[in-house]
Amino acid sequence: MDEVWDLVVVGGGPAGSAAALRAKQLRPDMRVLLLDKADFPRDKACGDGIAAHGRDELALLGLPDLIADYRPTRSLSIVSPGGSHVRATVARPNHVVPRVVFDARLVDAARARGVEVRRHRVRALAAGNGHVVVDGAVAARAVIGADGANSVVRRLIGVPAFPDRHTAIAVRGYADVPVEDDVQFIAMQRQGWPAYAWSFPVGDGSANVGFGMLLPRLRATGLPGREVLHGRLAELLPHLPARDLRAHHLPLSPGRPRPGAGRVMLAGDAAGLINPLTGEGIYYALLSGRLAGEAAVQAPGDPLSSYRRGLGRALGRHLRTTDVLARAAQSPRFIDAAISTAAQRQEVFDLLVEVGLGAGTVPPALAYAVVRRWLADGVREG
Numbered sequence: 532m533d534e535v536w537d538l539v540v541v542g543g544g545p546a547g548s549a550a551a552l553r554a555k556q557l558r559p560d561m562r563v564l565l566l567d568k569a570d571f572p573r574d575k576a577c578g579d580g581i582a583a584h585g586r587d588e589l590a591l592l593g594l595p596d597l598i599a600d601y602r603p604t605r606s607l608s609i610v611s612p613g614g615s616h617v618r619a620t621v622a623r624p625n626h627v628v629p630r631v632v633f634d635a636r637l638v639d640a641a642r643a644r645g646v647e648v649r650r651h652r653v654r655a656l657a658a659g660n661g662h663v664v665v666d667g668a669v670a671a672r673a674v675i676g677a678d679g680a681n682s683v684v685r686r687l688i689g690v691p692a693f694p695d696r697h698t699a700i701a702v703r704g705y706a707d708v709p710v711e712d713d714v715q716f717i718a719m720q721r722q723g724w725p726a727y728a729w730s731f732p733v734g735d736g737s738a739n740v741g742f743g744m745l746l747p748r749l750r751a752t753g754l755p756g757r758e759v760l761h762g763r764l765a766e767l768l769p770h771l772p773a774r775d776l777r778a779h780h781l782p783l784s785p786g787r788p789r790p791g792a793g794r795v796m797l798a799g800d801a802a803g804l805i806n807p808l809t810g811e812g813i814y815y816a817l818l819s820g821r822l823a824g825e826a827a828v829q830a831p832g833d834p835l836s837s838y839r840r841g842l843g844r845a846l847g848r849h850l851r852t853t854d855v856l857a858r859a860a861q862s863p864r865f866i867d868a869a870i871s872t873a874a875q876r877q878e879v880f881d882l883l884v885e886v887g888l889g890a891g892t893v894p895p896a897l898a899y900a901v902v903r904r905w906l907a908d909g910v911r912e913g
Contacts, residue, residue, distance in 0.1 A: 536562045538827045539663070539671040541653050541684050543567035544575065544630075545813050546799025547677030548637035549820030550827070552592045555644040557828045564669065565641060568652040568678075572635035576703045576779035579630060579739040580715070580731050581813055582888035583623035588817035597636055601626050602734030606714040607884070611870035612721040612863035618714070619873070619880045625715060625888070627731045627739060653678070656687045656795065663794050673827040673834045674795045677820055680780045682801035688792040693782040693803050695750075699810060700780055701743030702760040704773030706730070708738040718767045723748040724863045728767035740764065740773050743781070743810055783807035784815075786854030788842075796823045796838045804846075807857035809887040818845060818890075849890040856886065856893070 538554050540547045543565055551565045581598060589597050603624035610616050642648050655666050662670040676684025686692070712732045719727040726744035733739065742764035752759050756778070764773060782803040791797045798804070799816035806815065822841040823834075830837035859865045873880040885891025 533668045534564075534670070535662070536564045536669060536671040537831075538563045538673050538675065538824075539665055539669060540565045540675045540677060541567075541665075542677035542679060542682075542799075542801070543569075543571060543638045543641075543648065544634055544677060544679065544799065544816065545637060546801070546816035546820035546823075547675065548634070548641050549588065549592060549817045550675045550677060550798060550824035551641045551646045552594070552637070552644060553821045553824030554828050555641070555646055556593055557825065559645065561828065563641075563646045564671070565638070565646050565648045566651040566653060566665075567638075567648070568650070570650055571638045571648075572631045574777070575630035575634060576701075576777040577630045577739075577813070578701075578703065578729060578731060578741060578810065579627050579633075579733070580811065580888075581626045581628055581633070582811065582884075583621075583625065584889035585814040585817055586626070588814065588821060591821060592640075592817075594637075594640055597640065598626050598628050598633065601628050602713065604713050604715055604732065604734075607717075608714050609717045609870055609873075610719060611867045612719045612724050613867040615867045615870040615874065617870050617874035617880060619877065621884055622881050627715070627733045629733065629739070653683055653687075656684065658793055661794075672794065672831050675798055675820070675823045675827065676791070676795060676801045677798045677816070677823075678801055680782050680800045682797065684795065685797055685801050688795050690789050690792060690797065693785075695746045697783045697785050697803070697807070698746045698780055699743050699783055699805075700746050700749055700756065700760070700778060701741050701810065702757075702764060702776050702778045703739060703741035704764075704776040705737050706740045706768075706771035706773050707736060708732050708771065710734070710736045712738065719863075719866065720763065720767060721863050722763075723752065725860060726763070728764055730768055730771055738771065740768055740771050742767065746780075781805045781810050781812070783810075783857070784850055784853060786850050788850070790819075790839050790842055791835045794834060796826065796835055798823045806887060807853055808860060811888050814889060815846070846890055848892050849886070852886065852892045
């Protein structure tokens with residue numbers, strides 16, 4: 532074997548970089564190799580939103596000021612499928628940082644910590660004698676697959692692709708906005724629900740704008756995907772003509788993701804760790820990457836079992852909550868009721884943010900309040 536490493540990470544996005552950073556943070560002498568098919572900086576289609584929960588993860592990784600030069604965004608405005616509206620101040624501000632910047636900073640931080648970064652496209656994995664062999668040339672005691680929604684690592688270890696019913700597709704671009712615009716805006720659409728458009732101001736006179744919907748709903752239109760996605764974005768945000776439009780798939784969490792096989796762990800999008808209610812994935816990516824890096828250091832004999840337990844402690848109840856809510860949210864009236872209730876009660880608004888952007892769960896009393904509003908609205912419509 533040409534090379535032997537303690538850990539090989541495939542994918543240099545937030546999940547992969549977090550894994551590499553955490554491993555070196557816990558064990559500075561650990562030999563960590565980070566592979567990515569692209570050079571950095573490189574663009575990545577995404578909403579670019581980094582919630583306070585993601586900043587918490589950056590602090591745990593020893594990078595509390597990584598995005599401190601970007602303006603915090605404190606206002607969130609949401610229009611439900613039926614036209615209910617809430618605008619409120621979030622308990623802790625969010626940030627919007629283009630992935631071309633954010634990912635490159637993470638990779639640079641990993642490199643500065645002693646991680647070796649190489650451009651390489653992984654094509655083969657093989658198990659052997661307590662190691663995983665990558666492309667017949669590199670062996671590692673553990674491999675972390677953090678190579679995105681279309682993960683090669685996931686396919687190579689035999690973890691099935693995500694079914695269409697758990698897959699969304701979105702188009703993302705950028706638009707010019709006033710520099711003072713500091714409101715994150717989400718406009719939901721009843722047609723083809725679940726579907727929504729967004730505008731997330733960066734703070735430099737531009738905003739990340741996009742539109743997403745479930746893949747089966749898109750196919751049911753019988754129209755070209757580009758026509759549907761671009762058209763509905765323009766319909767919902769007519770005042771924000773977008774440029775640099777790019778489409779991407781989002782494997783939504785089914786509630787109990789499969790985190791790997793053997794000595795290979797999956798993190799971030801590769802594990803299907805995307806919030807099914809909002810499409811948020813950066814917090815999940817940073818968290819799961821960190822936990823995978825910890826498992827590689829702390830449980831070298833069986834990292835996957837340790838990683839699975841860590842994910843369960845950190846996200847288990849939350850993922851089961853979002854799975855249940857995603858089923859309820861198939862009814863646009865349920866979302867109308869949730870947004871109407873949030874407009875009247877700050878604690879419900881705060882809860883929606885925690886569930887949609889963090890690791891929140893739903894207390895029974897607040898769930899009852901939303902369901903009661905949902906049923907009442909249904910009776911009135913009947």
